[in-house]
Amino acid sequence: MNLISLFLFAAGSLLAPSTQKPVPNQKAGIEKEVFGQMPDGRDxxxxxxxxxxxMEVKLTNYGGYIVSCSVPDKAGKQENVTLGVPTFADYLKGTPSFGPIIGRFGNRIAGGKFLLDGKEYTLAANSNGNHIHGGRVGFDKKLWDATPVNGPEPALKLHYTSPDGEEGYPGTLSVDVVYTLQKDNALRIDYKATTDKPTVLNLTNHAYFNLSGMKRDVLNNVVMIKADKFLPTSKAQIPTGEIRPVAGTVFDFRTPTEVGKRINDTTETQIRYGSGYDHCWVFTDQSKKLKLGATVYEPESGRFMEMFTTEPAVQLYTANHLNGKLQGKEGVLFTRRFGLCLETEHFPDSPNHPNFPTTTLRPGEAYQSTTVYKFSVK
Known part of the structure; x- marks a missing residue:
């Protein structure tokens, strides 16, 4: 090749569209800024x-919300993949739980009542006569103490002490939640808690994921859940106590299946009760080890999310009640089925079902739970 040909070849190479993904060039770490003021003036x-x-994750110590989670698609384009509202004032107004810490008890407790050691406790009935997600002022509405941890895997440690009797729950509960952004594009959430009286506890995070980067709903998402059973519910979405095999039902996600394939099958009573998927899947592996529980693949963006957990179950919720009245940071209206939640958990209404894994925490015991959301492309 002569010099002129070499020059033309080089120039053409520079002008040709690049097929390579952008190389990340950012320093790992954590930054802090004021998000807004609480009604009592606290920042x-x-x-x-x-x-x-x-990868970049934004968190707030108000409710422990995942405000955004930006990950690359198959072309290397960074986009937010969790639903959130534009301002702190919007979070204060309340959201359909767009990514906060849920506690003391994630999911539902029938009638807002349970027996513990022979004593009945009454909680806030904040959902059609039942208790849901910790009550009227749950952990999602508390200002947590925050400790940033800088380093190659930046982390944020949140602490809250829930007083005895708060929302009707017994015992002073000390809770730590640590969010860690790992090197492998995984967001790890570690929960720890202790109590000074017997109580019940079921912590989770309620993030809505949209792996398209807010471009479309989640009906094309391909989901796999490593669960051979699920919990049927009453019309009020309270578990009946039955633990039913998924085989032969619209709840069988043991092989990757599009969310939209069977979500509108109204011949299935449980789909009618939940207006779609809003049920607890019981993992085949009931061990407390960190194990793969579910995956989500968004074909157009190529984003792939793996969910690992130490919990025995997960609630898949397909945003059946979003109605287009809320607008996200990207200016997109959140319409029905614009996200999906994978809420790792013990079973809903466990305190009222002796056959369910216990959610009782006693003095001297330590509650520990871990969930990891890992992002990649394929």
Missing amino acids: AHLFTLRNAAG
């Missing part, structure tokens, strides 16, 4: 966690 903060691979 709520926004924490931005970044890893060297290019």
Whole structure:
């Protein structure tokens, strides 16, 4: 090749569209800024966690919300994949649980009542006569103490002490939740808690994921759940106590299946009760080890999410009640089925079902739970 040909070849190479993905070039760490003010004047903060691979997660110590989670698609384009509202004031107004810590008890407790050691406790009946997600002022509405942890895997440690009797729950509960942005584009959530009186506890995070980057609903998402059973519910979405095999039902996600394939099968009573999927899947592996529980694949963006957990179950909720009245940070209206939740958990209404894994926590015991959401492309 002569010099002129070499020059033309080089120029053409520079002008040709690149097929390579952008190389991340950011320093891992965590930044803190004021997000807004609580009604009593206290500052709520926004924490931005970044890893060297290019992933970014924004969290607030108000309710422990995942405000955004930016990950690359198959072309390397960074986009937010969790539903959130534009301002702190919007979070204060309330959301359909767009990514907060849920406690003391994630999901439902029938009639807002349960027996523990022979004593009946009454909780707030904040959902059609039942208790849901910790009550009227649950952990999602508390300002948590926050400790940033800088380093190659930045983390945010949140602490809250829930007083005895709060929302009707017994015992003073000390809770720590640590969000860690790992090197491999995984967001890890570690929960720990202790109590000074017997109580019940079922912590989770209620993030809505939209792996398209807010471009479309989740009906094309391909979901796999490593669960051979699920919990049927009453019309009020309270577990009946039955633990039913998924085989032969619209709840069988043991092989990857599009969310939209069977979600409108109204011949299935349970689909009618939930207006879609809003049920608890019971993992085949009931061990407390960190195990793969579910995966989600968004074909157009190529984004792939793996969910690992130490919990025995997961609630898949397909945003059946979003109605287009809320607008996200990206200016997109959140319409029905615009996201999906994978809420790792013990079973709903466990305190009222002796055949369910216990959610009782006693003095001297330590509640520990871990969930990991890992992002990649394929």
